[in-house]
Amino acid sequence: MKKLLLISFFLWMGLVLFPENSNAQSYVNPNQTYTYEEMTADIRKLGMAYPDLITYKSLGKTPYGREMWAVGIGRGDATLFINSSHHAREWLTTNIAMEMIDQYSEAYVNNSTIDGYSPRSLLNEVTIWFVPMVNPDGVTLQQSGLNAFPSWTHQSLIKMNNGSKNFKRWKANAQGIDLNRQYPAGWTTGLVKQPSYMNYPGKKALQAPESAMLASFTYWVDPEITVSYHSSGRILFWDYKIDKINYNRDYTIAKKVGDMTGYSLVIPTSTPSGSGYKDWFIETFNRPGLTPEISYYVPNTNPPVSVFPEEWRRNKAVGLYLAQESDKLWEKKVTHVNKTITTFDTKSTLNRPNAKHATNKTIKPGVYKVDATKDSWLRVSTSSGKTWIYASSLVYGQVENVNEPLLLLTKKTLFSMPLQNKNTKTIIDPQVVTAKKKWNNWYLINTPYGDRWITDASVIKNYAPTAINETYKLLVPKVAWAAPIYTANRTSLPKDSVVTATQKWNGWIQLQYDSKHYWIREDHTLEPFTINSSTEQVDQKIVLLTGKVLFDLPSFGSNSGQSVQAGTYQVVRKMNNWYAIDTSFGTKWVSDSSAITESQTKKIDSNYELLLPKVAHSIPSSSAAVRSIPAGTILQATSEWNNWTSVIYDQQTYWLRTDGVLQPFIIDQSTEPIDQELVLLTRKTLFNLPSYGSNTNESVEPMIVKATRQRGNWYAINTEYGERWITNASIITDYHPTAINQQFKLSQSKEGYTIPSLNSNNSIINKESIVNGKQTWKDWTLVELSGKEYWVKTDSSLVPYTNQQSVSKVNTVTNQETVTDQETVTNQETVTDQETVTNQETVTNQETVTNQETVTNQESITTENENVEE
Template sequence: MALILFAGLCAADSAKAASYVNPNQVYSYERMTYDMKVLARKYPSIVQYRSLGKTPYGREIWAIKLGKGDATVFYNSSHHAREWLTTNLVMEMIDQYSEAYMAKRTFEGYNVQSVLNNTSIWFVPMVNPDGVTLQQKGLNAFPKSIHSKLIKMNNGSRNFKRWKANAQGIDLNRQYPANWDSLSRNSSVKSPSFKNFSGYRPLQAVEAQKIAQFTAFVDPEITISYHTSGRILYWHFKNKPQFIDRDRRIAEAYGRMSRYTLVKPSSNPSGGGYKDWFIQTYNRPGLTPELSYGVYETNPPISVFNEEWKRNRKAALYVAAEGDKLWEAKVSDANYNITTFEKVPLYDRPNTSHKTKLTLNPAYVKVTGTYKDYLRIGTTYGPKWIKKGYYINGTYKKISMPILLTEKTQLHSMPFTAKAGTYINPQTVKAVKSYNGWYAIQTVNGEKWIKPVNAVLNFNPVEANEQAVITTAVDWYDYPHTTKKRAVQLQPQTVTVKQVWGTWRYVTAAEGEGWIK
């Protein structure tokens, strides 16, 4: 999936702050697509979008990312065709929150910059664009060759205002593998229909497949699946006992905020829904708020939007803040600095599937958290992750020191690395950095690190040209180091001293040249 990048408010002002989305209209797929691209252009630092793939009739299933954080939550809307008012709601959220972020304003008491710097809210505003288009525009939006098939699935009617399914007559919110066999077996609808057909197998519909796959990619801490109608809130599907208190707390807070009534958990829930599958699969909180007062077999009227906005306008910020708490509980706190030595890729989250096109050049950076084999660092793009690997804790010391290498020495790209490198022969080199017994030197291939053995540090001999008399046999050496003694001694004679290094003398004798003490 290619991510497309274009590079608070008080309650009384919140409905006026941004004007790129007009939620008080029949909100079509085309309008949503246009508004999404406008928002991405207007707020390139925090709004990005991608396509999850196309529906059977070629409409993109769009996903929109709002925020920079590594914690994630996921909102989806319009699983059901006639419930497109939920798309209006989430698009207005993106519009309003983005404006508040850029204006550095609070929104309903939330510091939007703080929330969106820590958490990314993912939206799929229209899960079912084919179904929504059929419900809003009727047969003319589809090829004539399938009109008779659509009419048949609609029980002979040309009025599609009650349409709930996708364009193949599959109810997308009965497609998820959570008690699906029982749901399908007990359903009275056994073939494609305008509503309630659960398909011939779970995740049969491409739209449901894409949402399930995208959920695995986002790996959200909390999901919200908006539906209509009734102003009720589903939050339970066979939740494990150890998670009940957590999930109920979040649901009750959401219920108080929206003034939706929590649905009492059932001992025998029907299943098949996105929320059901998410809770069962991820053991995390999943909510299904039903917008609007109850309406029968059609979409809620546009006139209800303002009331639903009042009830839900801060909902995604609350969910994002709660999602961040859940995520941070999984991340090990850290507060130390490291130095990297190679250009490395940055990740939005500690997972290979979240690799970005951004890279970190060799740098001294602060680590704020760890998770498995990844380190979290702060960047101008928000928190990012790097893989554990070629770095050191703290940093090196800059020096200027000559070192006499007395043995063949391997070159490394950084300290402590086991990566194979080339070797240099014994010679005098200049060290420009040091770290725990490692030294950086300049080579024809750039800066390299060495861990010298039997080397002479600060080697800076003084040139000489004088005669000296050796009266007894002495040991002599290849280099001014006690480990480099030759097998034979230097016999008594007069020698020429060429260099002096502490107590060492480099001499020319009848037998050749070498070091003596």
């Protein structure tokens, strides 16, 4: 048994220390009491980290002003919906949902698998929507108590809690309404008639704004399957008056989830109680709905955080399996086809064939493959995945892509589509054009009016001048024609223009200028131009004070159609008042208007404190204000230009006006040297300076550290990254332990913590262990056992030990309780239809049993009613 426990312990440690995917960053720490605030911050981080995969939005606010967040992950049109924390004390289910979002995103980016499932393949076909915390008010009350709520609400909350100030058993929202007894399927007034910490169903269905918002969002998501996570008991609810035609389908899915999680399927009854979210979804949508109860049974409070690794192991692939099944169910609802269409206008797209799911993305006119239809909608494949469009302004079949020069011998009528009834009443003159597409006897060409269609009448096809790639500088102004004929429209190109010639025919040269093609006569006024010989190589910086149009050559007329934002860029070549800079589009040219060079700036390494709030600019320009930096902020300055100073704030570079508001800040002069130990109660972000805005991507775990300097509520500590600053939030500053040298023998097992805090990581020190006491502080004692140190609460279980006795067995420290080969359940619990709650709970050795279930080698959990989800 000891060997089995050790193997389990090391397997658990391996899962914690070496997760499946280590190439991408993890943003969620689920092994903690996970609060609404931490969840909100993590949702925003995930949205920023995976902008093309994750979207999030607020469904509205709770009565106490907390947002109900919805998070979507995936790019597919099939949908799965997972929600958690209907009940306040069941917040560990939020940890499960947020870890799914985090781990699935990492695996998608890494293209790795989770228990054999490929998140990338699945999330390209399915979008999983999460509402990780349905009841943020209730969760906050259960975790933080009355302090998290206005004082005028305290008496009401205490009354609903039967006079108790301990809210650990709280299930309802902050109005005393049980959200999972709020749904219209079988809703009744119930046995609890007044707002209470649990089981009060409200005066009517969907009375609570949280339940109403979730129901409305479910209609919008229109999911194929829903999962509503609850705790506790490791059982799975899946049935509520399921139609016979759907029974096998729903049972098969539930059975698979039960096998994956090890949760027991609750046997359906002929009189289910209803009013739960899963019940409402099954009855309303006739689709599978599941309610897993995570964790071993924990009565009247939240499951411990220590159970999370095990529950994550059981549930980590559940979302992926159900995404797979959702995709199968969805694909049965569409008509599968294999067609090609050609569209002729920009088309709006939708995530699903429903106007409520319109996106802000469009697809350009072109040829697309259609693999499914639904009503008047088509599912087409694009370079960024599949999307839905409305079936209009298109033709079925392949429109041939061509690159065929045409010489128009007469004026031509233009059409918006290759159909006679799409006449635009617009005519173009004879000229040389290039056909981009061909449809029967129609050609698509570019015109001053946009892409238009012409017929092949009076057109010379396969007009084939010689292709060239030569660059010239115009020594004189040049007359240019729209076609290589003197009767075509003409214009004049400026002297010194640098142009690239692409074709040659009968003494004519075709070139591009301002995104238009012109023909000019080939003669001695064209000077060959090469980048290496005609421009100067340099290595310097340039600051663009405004957004700049990019040019392919150092000349107006070579507009690339691309642009860059104001900012600092590397210059690699120069010609007159033109600079070649490195961009994401490659090396491009910009003019020197609204620009400054690197030689005009001065590099510095200084720190400043803002005496007043200061407007920050993205570039040294008054028109580029982007934010305000608060007074008292300490900033690192990197360069100066004219009356501007560049600084780093929130890991971004900004420019500030140089004035008296910038007061020099010197660490040695502006901070106080100290020698003080601090206890870090939580993971702490590290800062380069004693100021918000100087934050780094570094952090330290909860521990005891030594502070070397102090400024107000900031402390400097030495870390593996060098000297860094931390705030005094979640820090014990009056830490002054007393050294002792005393042995103790434990009269009972005790929890040992990494720091003197009940919220830190802990292990179990077994009864009868003999430990060496090293320090005491307040009601804590630091002890040593087997070369490791632990903080324990100072109480009567620490018995002074003075006998020099031999210890006959090895004391071990584990993070798990000793487990026998089989749990024997002798005192069966049976819950009647209603829990009777008084101001004092009476506990006897055996509860009165009604309809007892015999439990063998399996946990059996019931709730207030036989089939009501916890």
